Amino acid sequence: MAYRLPNGKFKTTKVTTFASYTANQKAEVDLITARNITFIKGHLRMNYTTDAANAPTAIEDGVAKLVRNLQLQYNGGAGVPIQVLSLQQLVLYSKHLLNERIRNDQPSENVGETGDAYVDFIISPSLNPKDPQDPRYCIPGEAPTINTMKITFQWGNEANVWDGGANAQINSAELIIDEEAGWTFGPDITAMKNGLGVDPEGNVFMPLWLTRSEQWTGAYAGLGLAISFPTDVIVRKIFLVAKDNNGNRSDSVVSELAVRTSDNDDLFGVVDWLEAQRVSAWRLDMDPIKGCLLIDCVEDIRDPAYASKLAGLEVKKADKLYVRFSTQAAGSCDVLFDCVRKVKVFE
Known part of the structure; x- marks a missing residue:
């Protein structure tokens, strides 16, 4: 449905911001600042090669298990409105919010194969991914007390994807943010407060x-x-x-x-x-x-x-x-x- 917020503009930005794989290291992806985020879409791409003679044994949801402790945070971690134990948890939750209509590739068990595997995910603060304009319960990145927003996480390694990490290797991987959507109000603080439902004490309902x-x-x-x-x-x-x-x-x-x-x-x-x-x-x-x-x-x-x-x-x-x-x-x-x-x- 269409929403009309005085002096508010809804923007959907197709982006390609990403963090590249380094085994067992922390990583982060910057998000658009000065936007009240209602929807984020992303995916993980993993390029791999399996052994020419010995087949690897896949771990269930192993591609998604390559990423752990994913958080959406603001102001350097002062606020953490979104967090999951692993990308597996987020991918499976996304499948339920989107009626199972996303990719969730499993690790390859083929011999002598080089290829890409993918998993998709969404972060939908308003719980309405089919209506990303819904302004309720956004991440209020335009609020004057919020100056940075990013997604942080920790990479795993081959042992998270295949049993024992044997007979396969990860050549590269990227966690990619494809789309960010949300409302902007510019300098009109009153319009922003009204649009986001800010109470007289300056509080807002946040996910x-x-x-x-x-x-x-x-x-x-x-x-x-x-x-x-x-x-x-x-x-x-x-x-x-x-x-x-x-x-x-x-x-x-x-x-x-x-x-x-x-x-x-x-x-x-x-x-x-x-x-x-x-x-x-x-x-x-x-x-x-x-x-x-x-x-x-x-x-x-x-x-x-x-x-x-x-x-x-x-x-x-x-x-x-x-x-x-x-x-x-x-x-x-x-x-x-x-x-x-x-x-x-x-x-």
């Missing part, structure tokens, strides 16, 4: 992605395993990636789950993992992705004590909420809480 990673060593019955929620946030979506003891995505590790308060009130569930996954995929008009489940707090949380009029699950500072699991075997779960929180960006 805040928070992650958890939990490992366990055996079966837990009766929802006996718990991952705590962040507090003082509105949680919009919860994205879960369940893995077996070998780190591969699995639908056989978690059997059931619920979102539960410390008083044992269930805000979501108790639901069977596979059934919850099936319903989520049906809503998104896509096939279920192994090991992945997206809980939409706007759709799924109806308790009036927690459902926020701003859309999502409101968790106050004193609240104690948990994602609780029953498990059938040893494994782990990577969790992304896609939240919003008030942040002071105007003096």
Whole structure:
């Protein structure tokens, strides 16, 4: 849909900014400054050569696992509104937001091959990638207190892509930002504040992605395993990636789950993992992705004590909420809480 913000202009810029691969080193990509970012699109390209005689063994999502600890930060890390454990987590989340319509190449297991592998990703602060003009919950790069924005991360190496890093090598790789979109208001501070919904104290609702990673060593019955929620946030979506003891995505590790308060009130569930996954995929008009489940707090949380009029699950500072699991075997779960929180960006 079209948005009309007085004195505001929506700009989409096709860019090609990138960071080149150096094994095990930190890297960064500068973003456009003085823009209130609503949408970013990028991809990872990896050029590789496999051994002429011995086939490598691919690690699941190994191309995406080449990048770890990706963050969108501003002012040299003073603010970190977006963060993920790995590019794998971001790629799988992107597939759900875009109904699975992106590339997610797996590492080659062919002998004597040189080629390119790709994964695509998006960062959509407003949670509306099909409508990038939506001005809600942007990264307010035009605010006077924000002077730099960049994406930072750490490269891995061949051992993140192929088992033991054997029988293949990475010739080159690049993390590339292809597109940045957002609103600009120029010198009109009043128009910017009105457009971004700034309150009288100079606060704006900004995206805040928070992650958890939990490992366990055996079966837990009766929802006996718990991952705590962040507090003082509105949680919009919860994205879960369940893995077996070998780190591969699995639908056989978690059997059931619920979102539960410390008083044992269930805000979501108790639901069977596979059934919850099936319903989520049906809503998104896509096939279920192994090991992945997206809980939409706007759709799924109806308790009036927690459902926020701003859309999502409101968790106050004193609240104690948990994602609780029953498990059938040893494994782990990577969790992304896609939240919003008030942040002071105007003096």
